Amino acid sequence: MLVITRKKGESILIGSDIEITVVKLDDGSVKLAIDAPKSVTVLRKELYKEVQEENKSAVILNLDMLKSIKK
Structure with missing residues (x-):
């Protein structure tokens, strides 16, 4: 398992076509935005x-x- 630290507004890429962005940090929860092809x-x-x-x-x-x- 890979563990990565990200701050609000930062992203990670999975392959070249999936991007996960940290949108919001709240008390113990994280809101993520996932940009992926419709086929995924x-x-x-x-x-x-x-x-x-x-x-x-x-x-x-x-x-x-x-x-x-x-x-």
């Missing part, structure tokens, strides 16, 4: 995990349904 999906990690769990649940449910139909 940007999600908060907790939302990403939630989607993964929903997908796993859907697969299990579908497998159970298929097993019951096969009987």
Whole structure:
């Protein structure tokens, strides 16, 4: 993991086409602006995990349904 210190208004680049800028610093939180191509999906990690769990649940449910139909 790379740890970088940035101040308000400073940015980091990921590759040549994704820029993350520190917009605001508040009590214990940071507001970031992300400039990325539309083809790049940007999600908060907790939302990403939630989607993964929903997908796993859907697969299990579908497998159970298929097993019951096969009987």
